[in-house]
Amino acid sequence: MFLALKSLQISGFKSFADSITVHFDQGITGIVGPNGSGKSNLTEALRWVMGEQSAKSLRGGKMEDIIFAGSDSRPPLNRAEVILKFDNHDRQLNIDRDEVEIRRRLFRGGESECLLNNQKVRLKDIVDLFLDSGLGKNSFSIISQGNVEKIFNSKPVDRRFIIEEPAGVASFKIKKQQAQQQLQQTDDNLQRVSDIVHELSHQVEPLKRQASIAHDYQEQKQKYDRLEQLILADEIHTLNQQEKKWQTQKQEAKHQLNQISQQVSQSDEKISKLQKLNQELTSEIDTKQTELTNLSRQLEVLNGQQALAKERSGFNETNHATLVSQQAQLQQKLLEVKETLQHQQQQKQDLEQQVQELKQAITNIQADFNLDPQQINQKIADLQADYLEMLQQQTSLHNQQNYLHNQLKQLQQQQEEYHQQQLLLEQQQQELEHQIKQLEQDQQQAQLQYQQQQKIDQQAQHQRQQAQQELQKVQQKYNQSLQIWQQHQAEYHSLNKIVQQHQGFYQGVRAILNQKQALSGIIGVIAELITVPEKYQIAIQNAVGAQLQSIVTENETDARDAINFLRKNRAGRATFLPQTVIKSHKIANSSIQDLRQDSYFMGIASDLITYQPKLANIMENIFGSLLVVTDIDAAIKASNLTAHRFRIVTLKGDIISPGGAMTGGQSKNNIDLLSQRTKVSKLEQWLQQAQSQLQEQQQNIKQRQEQEKKLTEQIKQTHEQSRLLESKIQYLQNNLQLKQQAYKSNQQQLTAREFQIKQVQKQIQDLQDQTQTNKNSNQLISEKIEQQQQQVAQNKALLTDFDAQKQVFESRLHTYKTQLALAENNLQNQQQQQQDSQAQLSQLQKQIKQVEAKLLQLSQDKQGLSLSTQDMQQKISENQTAIANLKTSLKAIQQQRNQINEQMQKLQQQATRLFDLQKNWTDQQEDIAINLTNVTNQIKQKLTILEQEYHLSFEAAYQRISTDWQLTAAQEQAKLLKKGIQELGEVNLSSIKEYDQVKDRYEFLTKQQNDLLQARQQLQNTMKEMDQEVAQRFEKTFNQIAATFEVIFPKMFGGGHAQLVLDDPSNMLETGIEIVAQPPGKKLQRLSLLSGGERALTAITLLFSILKVRPVAFCVLDEVEASLDDANVERFANYLNKYDDQTQFIVITHRKGTMMHVNRLYGVSMQESGISSIITVKLEQQKDEA
Missing domain, CATH: 3.40.50.300 (P-loop containing nucleotide triphosphate hydrolases)
Structure with missing residues (x-):
């Protein structure tokens, strides 16, 4: 099965x-x-x-x-x-x-x-x-009539599917396409790998040399680091001794300042009490002044209201007089309207009586002229019957004469018809000439309109082309902007990720920040708690260094818990700054007064950055003793002016330490800790602005697309107009040809009518001669007809008299009806006038009521104004009394405040003397604090270097110092090692790892390159084998189907011959297929020359040939035999x-x-x-x- x-x-x-x-x-x-x-x-x-x-x-x-x-x-x-x-x-x-x-x-x-x-x-x-x-x-x-036409109308190469599907090569073609895609991917991969291998081959040797130098650098650096650790430990020990000395002096200055501060506090307390009393008196004075102002304003308002009430009372008197006068006028007019209504009622009654009289007169006339129409009609019918009888007698008498007359009349009518036809043809000729001329003008006008429309179309095409070019430019600009925006967005996400993940911080700092929510009291790291303008970032980074990674906590307990967390989790080390312990250390303004006058002085570092006010002590502890200047020359000058007491940093990061030590040059320090957040913020702002610009560009693109759409629609309309004009021109051309043909045909008919008119005129002359012969005989008959006509005339006269009498009665009746219509119209007008007067009467009565209501309201307002005026006068008197009392109280309070001000002035002079004394001790304390801070900072810096760079505590490092240790000799040896390191030049430490990575990658890609070359060759061999298989299958199947086609064709057609021919037998992969058929009794010809039925039968024959060679499970035939005759349908079935x-057949x-x-x-x-x-x-x- x-x-x-x-x-x-x-x-x-x-x-x-x-x-x-x-x-x-x-x-x-x-x-x-x-x-x-x-x-x-x-x-x-x-x-x-x-x-x-x-x-x-x-x-x-x-x-x-x-x-x-x-x-x-x-x-x-x-x-x-x-x-x-x-x-x-x-x-x-x-x-x-x-x-x-x-x-x-x-x-x-x-x-x-x-x-x-x-x-x-x-x-x-x-x-x-x-x-x-x-x-x-x-x-x-699956074949339908459309498929049949597709086979015959397609190119020879497109007919390959006829053979390919039965040959079973479709899967090979798909596999070949897949192999071609794989080959293309392999070539692309090979090209990329070759490019990378070529690039890596130039990197291996340089990286090898760099890695060798890096190994030398690491050995010398290890020796240098060991010496540097011991030197730092010795220097820290010496600095600790100096720090103790400055601490003692600091305590003495603090004791003196405490005593002065107590005296200042006592003086401040007295001044504060007097200031409070002064404020209370001032507040009371302000309150009294406000009350006085309010009362004065109330008095002004009351006086104004009183004046307004008087003015309103006068206005009401005037308005009352006016309303009384208006009331009298309305009453008078009301009487007049009532009299008019009575007169109109009388006129209405007279008109109604007149209408009744006219109606009675019309009734009387109609009764007087009550004639019977049937009698009149009977008389007229009798007269007409007599007249018709006379006409019949006349007809019988003229029979003979009529014969000749009719013949003559027919000829005359024929002659007249010919004349009319001739005139009609001549008129038609004139009309045709006019129409032809009009059509020629219309055709010229349409041609001109068509040319103008073509110009409009060309202009619209040009405008659309320009619009498309502009749209393309705008889109290119948008794509470029979008690409830049995407690049910045990627950079933003990358930087933001770095900031959020705290990359760049030490391991311990990063561990604390990541657990910030879990640990209590962690405020943040210094680098993230400050905002440094871009101008000062290099200076701050170089001057403070590792202190930027110090972590601020609420108190010592929070710092202790965080340290325990790091130790427990072995997560590294970190420096903590408890807010409850760290004190402010800021340079006094008096110590740098001279520097502030110079333009090169930027300021104290703590003043150049921004932070939360609650962090002031910590920020001033770190940045308060650091001065920022423009360049190294300015730093030297500032250091000399301040006697080398302060730490100074330039905008490029060069540093002069207290005592005069200078540090500078090209630093590799990374300022990312300070700049990353700034960059993220700037990128975020830029992205928002760029987003708005992109939206504007999108809107611009949308507008231009709409413009292009409108232009396209306009072009479509112009094309439609051009098409209509072309149709109109063609219509005019066809109509013109028809009119010209009609003109020519009419001219031929006109010539024929002229000949016919001449023939008829000759026949008329012959009949006129015969008529003259019979004229005498007809004379007697004419006299008898005349007598009969006189009798008819007399009867008509009688009928005319009867009509005249009837017209008199009808005229009188019409006159009365006209008078009646006029009287009824007058009566209707009189009724309308009466209605208008009645409406006027109602309106006047309404107006009188309104005036009476206004008079009543004015009377009530007058009584209210009288009472209001008395109340206002009483309030004015009370207000004046209150103002006098307030002025007296206000004067007493002002005198008391003057006495207190005198006492405050004396106390403030005493406080000024105490402030001067306090300032002197404060300056001394600041100098001590600066020296102490410098020593402390040096200790911190060196401790930081030990901790951050060498991961050593001071105690551990100091224990390594031997008994024969000599600091000077160690420093000399360290200088020699440092010089040796510097002589190595720029060292790429990552080159060691890079060399190993590049070497491994170079070897791996070289092997991959060889693998790709082998894979490429295998794919090419596979494609070649598939081509050979496809060619063999195609050739074999084609030969089988072609042979079967030649056998079945004559059976289906009842004779004839047909062939399937390859147009390129040497190329079985691309050759096309020609179908040549010779039905019985016809020459050998191509499919396009066959009839529809012959082509359908040829396609069916081809189908049976394919089924013979390669049977299929089922076949669907959709009306393929529709164009066959019955005999061919029978063969098909x-x-x-x-x-x-x-094969299962499904036949529609x-x-x-x-x-x-x-x-x-x-x-x-x-x-x-x-x-x-x-x-x-x-x-x-x-x-x-x-």
Whole structure:
């Protein structure tokens, strides 16, 4: 048993809104139905579930168009699903299952999924499943009329799929494409590796030399470091002795300052009490002044209100007089309106009486002229009957004369008709001449408009091109800006990560900062607690050094807990600064007064940085004894001016220590600890600004895209205008030709009419001669007719008298009706006037009521104003009394405050003397503190060097000093070692590690390069082998199909000859295929010259040839025989029966000859509008029953 198609289930696919299932048996399955019922949708569903990816191939604009779009009675669906089942007992499909089910779904949102035996797979897996099976998407197993045309209209090379699919080379082509991609990737990788190997080959030797120097440097540096440790320990011991001496002097100065401070405190306390009393008196004076001001303002307000009340009272008197006068006028007018209403009522009654009288008169006239119309009509009918009888007598008398007269009249009419036709033709000729001239003008005008439209189109094209170029420039600029923004963003994230992870700090410091939330009292590290302007960062970094990594804590307990944490976790060491212990050490302003006058002096370091006020003691302890100047010359000058007492640093980082020691040169110190946060902040600001600029650029791009869109629409409109003008020009041209042809035809007819007129004139002359002969005979008949006419005239006169009498009565009746209409109109006007007067009366009554209400309100306001004026006068008197009392109280308080100010002045003079004495002792204390700070700083610096650089405590280092230790000799030896290190020059310590890494990488990449070369050669060999296999299979299959095609063609056509020809037999991989056919009785010719039926039959023949060589599981034929005649349809159906034992055929057809050979028939119909449904008929059962 071979691979067989079992069923096709469709749901929501195109017109199949409901789920339907089509079952397939062996043999031929036919599908029929009227046009538009959805038959071809079955074929497309089959192609789609087997992997079709082109919406255009499925007659859609986009893939979502295959989902049922709704109908008049049903809404759209959101999903399309097709399920295809195969019988796979022979395992022709590479799946170890007896039944294979392929399911494909598509949702309206664009999501899709494919399932193979209910397991989700890729669409590619479905396509690969049918490779080399003859059922692929490019196979000949699914054919429609469109496919037939595609075969015949395509290029020879595009027809290769006809042979490739049966030859089973599709998988080889895909593998070759994959191999080509792998080869391209291998070449790219090989190129990259070769470039890297080439680059590394130039790095190995230089790094080897640098690594050798680095090893020498490390040996000498180790010796130097051992000596430096001992020297530092000895110097620290000496500095400790000096520190004790300065501590004793510091305590003495502190005792003197305490005594003076007590006296200053007592004086300050007295001054404070007097100041407090003075403030209380001042506050009381301010309060009294405020009260006095408020009372004065209230008095002014009351006086103003009093004046306003008087003014308002006068205004009310005036308004009252005006309203009284207005009330009298309205009363007078009310009387006049009432009199008018009485007069109008009388006129209305008179008009109503007049109307009644006119109506009675009209009734009387109509009664007087009450005639019977039937009698009048009977008299008229009798007269007309007599007149007709006379006419009949006249006709009988003129029979003979009429014969000749009629003949003459006919000829005259014919002559007149010819004349009329001649005039009409001449008029038509004139109109045609005018129309031709107008059409020529219209054509010229249209041509001119078309040329103008072409210019407009060219201008619009040029504008759009410019807009596109500008848009491209803007987009390029945006892309460049975006790239720069992304680079800065990456730099920002990198720096921010460094800052957040505290990179650059010592191990112990980093461990504490990472556990800051878990440890109590950790405020932060100095480097992160200060903000240093960029200008001073190098100076601060070099001067303070490792102190930037000191950690500030709330107290000693917090520092102790942090140290225990480091020791417990072996996380390194750190220096801690408890806020409760560290005191401020800042240079006194008097000590550097001379320096402040010079421009080179930047200031004390603690004043140049910013920090939280609560950290002032700690910051002044570290930075308060450090002076910052511009350069080394300024530092020397400042050191001399301050007697070498202070530590001074330049902007470039050169340092002069107390005592005059100078440190400087090019330093490799990294200022990242201070600059990193500044850089992060600047980058963040820059990114925000750049983001705004990018948004503006995006908006600019959007605007330009809109402009381009508008220009494109304008071009579309101009194209449409040009097309309309072209159509108009063509229409005018065609109409002009028609008018010219009509003009020519009319000219020919005009010539014919002139000849006919001459013939008729001759015939008229002959008849006139005959008429003269009969004239005498007709004279007697004419006299009798005249007598009859006189009798008719008399009867008409009688009828005229009757009409005149009737007109008199009608005129009188019309006069009365006109008077009646006039009287009724006057009556209606009088009623309207009466209504207007009544409305006026109501309005006047309303106005009188309003005036009376206003008079009542004015009377009430007058009484209220009288009472308010009395109250205001009383308040003014009370206010004046309160102002006088306040002024007296205010004067007494001011005298008391003057006495207190005199006492405060004396105490302040005494305090000034104490401050001067205190300042002298403070200056001495500052000098002592500076010396002590210098010694302490030196000790700290040297301890820091021991701890941070050598990881030694002072005690451990001092214990290493031997009994025969000589500091001077050790310093000389250290100088020699340092000189030797300096002579090595610039040493790259990382070169040792870099050399090992580069060497290892160079060896690894060299091996990888060789591996890539071998892989490249293997891929090329594999592709060559695949090409050979494809060529062999293609040639073999082509020869088999071509031979079979030549045999089947004459059987299908009943004679003739056909061939499949290769256009390049030497190149089996790229050769095209020509199809040459010679139907019976015709010459050998190419497909394009065949009729539609011949081409369809040729394609069917080719299909049977392929099935003969390479049978496939099933074949779908969608109306391929539609253009065949009945005899060819019969041949086609017979051939289907020959192959139906090895191939299932699904045939969509309209032809009865095909239907007669199918085993099962499905009918597709639309019983519901827009919804396809399936009806099944098993024809074998029908035949058996028949």
